[in-house]
Amino acid sequence: xxxxxxxxxxxHQTLKHKADSSDVIISSGSAGNREISSYRTGIEATHTxxxxxxxxxxxxxxxxxxxxxxxxxxxTPALTPMRHSATSALRDCSxxxxxxxxxxxxxxxxxxxxxxxxxxxxxxxDCKNTDAAYGFSTYSPxxxxxxEKMYPTSEHLLQALQxxxxxxxxxxxxxxxxxxxxxxxxxxxxxxxxxxxxDDPEMAVAESGRHHKFRCFPKVDAVSSVAIxxxxxxxx
Amino acid sequence: xxxxxxxxxxxxxxxxxxLQHSDLRRRLLDTGDAELVYKSTTYHPKLGDAxxxxxxxxxxxxxxxxxxxxxxxxxxxxxxxCCESAGSWYNEGDLINAIFT
Numbered sequence: 001x002x003x004x005x006x007x008x009x010x011x012h013q014t015l016k017h018k019a020d021s022s023d024v025i026i027s028s029g030s031a032g033n034r035e036i037s038s039y040r041t042g043i044e045a046t047h048t049x050x051x052x053x054x055x056x057x058x059x060x061x062x063x064x065x066x067x068x069x070x071x072x073x074x075x076t077p078a079l080t081p082m083r084h085s086a087t088s089a090l091r092d093c094s095x096x097x098x099x100x101x102x103x104x105x106x107x108x109x110x111x112x113x114x115x116x117x118x119x120x121x122x123x124x125x126d127c128k129n130t131d132a133a134y135g136f137s138t139y140s141p142x143x144x145x146x147x148e149k150m151y152p153t154s155e156h157l158l159q160a161l162q163x164x165x166x167x168x169x170x171x172x173x174x175x176x177x178x179x180x181x182x183x184x185x186x187x188x189x190x191x192x193x194x195x196x197x198x199d200d201p202e203m204a205v206a207e208s209g210r211h212h213k214f215r216c217f218p219k220v221d222a223v224s225s226v227a228i229x230x231x232x233x234x235x236x
Numbered sequence: 237x238x239x240x241x242x243x244x245x246x247x248x249x250x251x252x253x254x255l256q257h258s259d260l261r262r263r264l265l266d267t268g269d270a271e272l273v274y275k276s277t278t279y280h281p282k283l284g285d286a287x288x289x290x291x292x293x294x295x296x297x298x299x300x301x302x303x304x305x306x307x308x309x310x311x312x313x314x315x316x317x318c319c320e321s322a323g324s325w326y327n328e329g330d331l332i333n334a335i336f337t
Contacts (some may be wrong), residue, residue, distance in 0.1 A: 094263075118271060119268075119269070119271065120270060120271040122275060123272070124274075124275050124276050132263065133263075133267075136283075136287055137283070138249065138283065139277075142256075142257050142260065144256060146249075154252070157249045157252070158245060158249050161245045171268070188296070212328070
């Protein structure tokens with residue numbers, strides 16, 4: 001059975017004679033013909049060379065003229081004899097470049113390290129949605145449900161988890177009790193405040209840091225009482 | 237409720253987040269065994285390591301689940317006990333839905 005689809009050139013006819021009677025060849029042009037013959041062996045492979053000889057495949061005229069102008073130039077260093085010192089310097093330089101540790105072709109033991117370095121996902125706080133690592137940062141806008149409360153980002157949850165009374169410098173139990181009492185007095189619902197203040201994770205971090213200095217010392221009440229005494233608008 | 241021991245704060249928030257967002261979990265598992273490096277202002281320098289730990293525990297849980305249905309509880313244990321210090325708890329139903337769907 002024979003099925004030829006596409007153009008019928010002279011090379012196509014020769015291929016038809018050599019092909020087996022049971023072959024099915026579907027091609028749509030001369031490029032397809034060449035591809036088929038390149039995948040076969042022996043006789044068919046000669047058809048491409050015949051094709052090239054018949055149609056005289058050669059680079060177009062502008063390129064050939066430019067190359068001729070380049071190589072006919074007598075000042076080209078490749079054709080002029082070089083001094084011995086310059087030649088040796090060039091050879092030494094090329095040898096040094098080949099031995100350079102960044103040339104992984106010269107150091108097969110470094111091949112694995114180079115391929116391992118390519119399998120490396122780096123991510124930041126500001127990944128785009130198209131990035132592979134989008135959402136890996138704690139600042140990504142993915143709401144998180146924890147203990148039946150919704151946190152705008154996981155950074156809010158982290159800051160809320162980190163809220164606790166700071167421990168005194170020297171572990172004195174009385175000071176620890178005093179710190180905890182003052183913490184409960186100054187920042188009773190700091191975790192809730194961090195959760196609800198803003199959707200911006202940076203704001204959550206800022207609020208956590210801003211209230212950190214008021215956790216154990218009664219500065220907030222002192223400031224507000226002074227403000228009440230002197231009728232000053234409270235700025236906090 | 238499922239008590240989850242030996243879990244740090246960073247691991248806790250990552251586990252909660254990646255359990256509740258299946259697309260993020262898919263992205264994390266798609267990274268395969270690639271190195272995860274967090275390049276930022278050294279605020280959470282261990283975030284890349286925590287993510288790699290979480291990815292390993294998800295993979296282990298999936299393997300345990302694929303091997304047999306009997307090991308469901310074991311898979312939950314693998315997910316919830318992925319690292320050190322502190323303690324927290326999770327809804328067991330959420331965990332099962334997240335791992336086994």
